[in-house]
Amino acid sequence: MKLLIVDDSSVVRLAIQRDLENGHIAEVDQAADGEEAVRLYQEKLHDVITLDITMPRMDGLTCLENLLKINPEAKILIISALRDRATALIALKRGARGFLCKPLNPDELREAFELLLTD
Amino acid sequence: MNDQDIRIFITMARRYFEALEPKPTLVIEPPFLRDELGPLLEYTGIIPVSGRCEGAVCFTANGDMLETILALLKDDRRDDAAKRDLVGEIANTLSGNAREEFGSDFRISVPNVIVGPRLSADLRTGGRNYAIPLNWRSETAYLLVSLK
Numbered sequence: 301m302k303l304l305i306v307d308d309s310s311v312v313r314l315a316i317q318r319d320l321e322n323g324h325i326a327e328v329d330q331a332a333d334g335e336e337a338v339r340l341y342q343e344k345l346h347d348v349i350t351l352d353i354t355m356p357r358m359d360g361l362t363c364l365e366n367l368l369k370i371n372p373e374a375k376i377l378i379i380s381a382l383r384d385r386a387t388a389l390i391a392l393k394r395g396a397r398g399f400l401c402k403p404l405n406p407d408e409l410r411e412a413f414e415l416l417l418t419d
Numbered sequence: 420m421n422d423q424d425i426r427i428f429i430t431m432a433r434r435y436f437e438a439l440e441p442k443p444t445l446v447i448e449p450p451f452l453r454d455e456l457g458p459l460l461e462y463t464g465i466i467p468v469s470g471r472c473e474g475a476v477c478f479t480a481n482g483d484m485l486e487t488i489l490a491l492l493k494d495d496r497r498d499d500a501a502k503r504d505l506v507g508e509i510a511n512t513l514s515g516n517a518r519e520e521f522g523s524d525f526r527i528s529v530p531n532v533i534v535g536p537r538l539s540a541d542l543r544t545g546g547r548n549y550a551i552p553l554n555w556r557s558e559t560a561y562l563l564v565s566l567k
Contacts, residue, residue, distance in 0.1 A: 308529060309508040311501065315492055354511060356529050381515025386523040402512045403438035 301417075302327045304346035306337040306363065307379070308355040312402070316350055316379065319406040320413055334358025338366045345371060348416055351396070353380040353387065361391060368395045375416045379404065420472060420566040424521075425451055425549050428476070431516040432553055432562050435509065439491045446554040456548045456565045459536045462502050464510030470526035472566040474546050476517070478510040480560035487556060499534075507532045513562060 301324050305313045313330045329344065331337035335358045341349065349367060353360035360378065367374050378391045381402040388399040397419060398412045429447055436445040456477075463479040485502040488509075494501065507530030514527045546567030553560045 309504050309511070311489070311492060311494055311505045311508050314494055318493060354515065354527060354529055381512040382518050382523075382527075383516045384518035384521075384523045384525075387518070402515070403435050405438065 301325050301348070302329070302344055302346040304329050304331065304337065304340055304344070304349045306331045306334070306349060306355070306360070307352040308332050309352075312352070312379075312404070315404060315406075316409065319404070319409050324417065334360060334363030334366070337363050338370070341367055341374070342370055347375065348413065349374060349376045350379050351376050353378065353382055353391070361394065364391065364394050364396055375419065377412055377416055379409075420474075420546055420549075420564065422451075425551065425564060427517055427520045428513065428549075428562055428564055429551060431513045432551065434516065435512060436553070436555060439488065444555060447551060448554070451549045451551050453548045453550050456563055457536075457550065458561060459533070459563075460560065461534065462506040463533050464507035465531045465533065466510045466514040467528040467531070468514065468525065468566055469528070471521055471524040472546075474566035475563075476510060476514040476527075476566070477563040478506060478513060478560065479563060480506060480509075481558060484555065484558040484560055487558070503532045503534065506530075 303325050305316050307313050317328050329340050331340050333355045351360045376396045377398045378396045379400045383401045391399055397416055436443045460479045461481045463477050466476045468474050482502055485505050486497050510530050518525050546565055549564040551562040
């Protein structure tokens with residue numbers, strides 16, 4: 301299984317990678333902004349994507365739309381500090397499969413990830 | 420921005436430190452209101468805010484505290500780049516979480532990070548300046564809020 305982690309913070313990217321490391325994941329890629337994420341996804345079509353919203357160059361909600369244009373079935377989990385209901389609803393309406401708020405709880409992250417895999 | 424709104428930021432700071440360790444030891448004591456925005460410690464993450472409020476939310480801390488937080492996050496790095504990244508991410512998390520109360524028109528931008536006690540002129544918003552001391556494990560960081 302291929303995982304793409306998209307966040308402008310390397311601290312967050314490494315934490316997500318560490319929390320999700322298990323037998324399921326054969327390959328992990330990281331992107332620091334939406335543009336890099338779209339480029340990597342076009343190349344490798346990852347099975348699961350974790351996606352931040354507030355990022356430079358291309359924000360997560362725009363990136364979400366672009367990823368879903370490449371593959372409407374893409375499994376995308378939003379992980380954002382934006383803790384308001386409206387933003388979560390927009391992301392889910394646009395096609396995200398889940399929404400987690402920072403600061404990250406590793407157990408919640410693993411649970412959301414497992415749900416995505418069985419979805 | 421008023422004293423009641425500042426409680427929202429205090430709640431977000433408590434939540435962040437509670438997520439770091441099972442028995443958080445964060446102590447927050449007033450007064451918070453200051454004539455000028457500051458103090459700025461070794462590393463400062465600045466989040467420009469627009470929409471409902473104009474100004475900035477900053478998290479400022481010394482390297483020692485950031486290294487302790489990196490260790491709790493099981494991040495082995497202790498270099499300058501990791502500390503810059505972390506201070507910006509904490510500022511982003513605290514201000515982004517505040518949208519739970521302020522709503523989505525509390526618009527935040529990506530963090531700017533400065534090292535050292537420099538105060539950028541664009542941080543002076545003309546609003547009231549609050550410095551919330553975050554006393555944690557014998558270190559003090561500050562959550563700075565200047566919004567109007």
